[in-house]
Amino acid sequence: MEPISPIARSRLDAVVVGLLGPVVGSSMAQAAVEGHCRILEIDGSEISAEKIEMLIDRLRQGMTIFVGPEKAQELATALRDELSLGPPPNPAT
Amino acid sequence: MMGSSNLYLSWARWALASATALGSLFVLLASFGGFGLRSDQGAGLSVVAICKWICLALAACLAVASARRLRTTSWRWLALGSCLFAIAQSVLVRHQLFLGVEVPFPSGADPAFIGGMLALAAGAATFLRELAVSGFPLQLRERLWRDLLAVFGAGSLLFWLMLRPLLPPEVWDTETVLSLLYPICDLFLLLPAVLLLEVTREFADGRARGIWSALLLTFLLFLVGDLLFALFLEGASPLMVAAMDLCFLWGYAGLALTSLRQLDLSR
Numbered sequence: 595m596e597p598i599s600p601i602a603r604s605r606l607d608a609v610v611v612g613l614l615g616p617v618v619g620s621s622m623a624q625a626a627v628e629g630h631c632r633i634l635e636i637d638g639s640e641i642s643a644e645k646i647e648m649l650i651d652r653l654r655q656g657m658t659i660f661v662g663p664e665k666a667q668e669l670a671t672a673l674r675d676e677l678s679l680g681p682p683p684n685p686a687t
Numbered sequence: 688m689m690g691s692s693n694l695y696l697s698w699a700r701w702a703l704a705s706a707t708a709l710g711s712l713f714v715l716l717a718s719f720g721g722f723g724l725r726s727d728q729g730a731g732l733s734v735v736a737i738c739k740w741i742c743l744a745l746a747a748c749l750a751v752a753s754a755r756r757l758r759t760t761s762w763r764w765l766a767l768g769s770c771l772f773a774i775a776q777s778v779l780v781r782h783q784l785f786l787g788v789e790v791p792f793p794s795g796a797d798p799a800f801i802g803g804m805l806a807l808a809a810g811a812a813t814f815l816r817e818l819a820v821s822g823f824p825l826q827l828r829e830r831l832w833r834d835l836l837a838v839f840g841a842g843s844l845l846f847w848l849m850l851r852p853l854l855p856p857e858v859w860d861t862e863t864v865l866s867l868l869y870p871i872c873d874l875f876l877l878l879p880a881v882l883l884l885e886v887t888r889e890f891a892d893g894r895a896r897g898i899w900s901a902l903l904l905t906f907l908l909f910l911v912g913d914l915l916f917a918l919f920l921e922g923a924s925p926l927m928v929a930a931m932d933l934c935f936l937w938g939y940a941g942l943a944l945t946s947l948r949q950l951d952l953s954r
Contacts, residue, residue, distance in 0.1 A: 617952065619893030622823060629824040656821040659814070660895045662757040662953040 601646055601677055603631075603639050609676045610653065613669055617660055626656060643679065650674060692954050699947060703745050707940040710738025711933060718929030735932055736783050740776045742939035747773040749946035756953050761817055764810030765902075769942055771803030776939075793865050801865075804872040804909070807942075811879035811902065818886060825886055834881045842874040845914075869913035873906070880906040898948045905941030908934045 607627055614623040630652045631637075636645050654670040661669070673679075713734045750769040754762040778796040782788055790796070818825060880903045887903075890896040912934030915927060 615893065617893050618823070618895050619890040622890050622893065625824050625889075626822060630822055633822075652822055656823060659757070659759055659761070659817045659821050660952070664756075665953050 601641050601643070603636075603641060606641060606646070606649075606677065609673060613672055613676065614653065614657065617657065617669075626653065646677065646679065650679075696947065696950060696954070699745055699749060699943075703742060703940060703943050703947065706738040706741035706745075707936065710735050710742075710936045713738070714929050714932045714936065718925045733784055735936070736776075736780050739936050739939055740773070740780050742936065742943050743769070743773040743776045746939060746943035746946060749943055749950060753946045753949045753953070756950065759814075759817060761810050761814035762949070764806050764813055765946070768803045768806030768810055769946070771799045771806060772939070772942070775799035775803060793861055797865055801868060801872055804869075804876060807906075808872070808875040808879060811876070811883060811906075814899075815879055815882055815886070823889075825889060830882060830885055834885070835878060838874065838878045838881055842877070845870075866917040870910065870917055873910040873913050876906040877910060894948070894952050898945055898952065901941050901945040901948060905938050905945060908938035908941060912938060 607624060610627045611620050611623045614626070617623075618626070627649070630649050631641075634645055634648055634652075636649070641649075650670050650673050653673070654666045657666040657669055660666075717735070746769040747766070750762070750766040754766040775796040778794060778799065779790050782790040782794065883899045884903050887896040887899040912931050915931045915934065
């Protein structure tokens, strides 16, 4: 599998707000990204693919209380697709 | 699969709107004596009672569906509360329609209503706890104490000014205790509801806000309805009966709307 290049922070913000904004509101979606980035110690303008995976997983867990596990998984998949990340890594490999 | 889910929600939306509109119409007609209707007997009573029951039956079915879809503790509590309300209203309908007797107070419906209110309060409080650990930056702890003080301050004032003069100290029968217990339970509902209002304001343009705003409106309608009930237990004017009926009917519709919006969002 080809290594995924880092993703620009501005692109990540735009994608997350675009997908989660209709559910939790754009300002809360933005605040969630900022909060998770702080916890995951993501700083700078570019984010590694590994950190992005962790961020998406945290967002998925948070969205579960609003939309349920299935729809939260759909949103996580849509985030991956928008960010061109491909399928999630298999933890067994 | 998605088609049948859409059909189910459309049908529920239509049934809820119809029951609410029809019930409201009959309450208003009865309060002004239109067509010789009265909301405390005959056709007026039957239609209003059935419309309330339809709203609560829908609320129970939709809340159970939401609990199954979301699999969260908060929705399990809300589903339990909605089911208890539906059971309580079934007891009232049984008395009013099938036994043809005036509903005694207290009746079997009262423990179910009280239990339902406590379950709804637990549902709203649990949702706040789930929200606090979900990763959304909401500063719930700071808000909790301020709102706790505001709600219980306002509640104590309300009780002192409105309800205390009605209670001679020697009379503490079941009727009096129950009619006071309802507004007290409403206060328990109001605290998580006020927190929810603050929290959902943060979700300004998101659809999640609509769910919890509907629940807040429901709790407020219950509070007004129960206060009117406690204040005018004896000798209520037709207008007061109508106001009480509308508060409960719309509150039950709000409860169903909460679950309907949740299902709509999570499908």
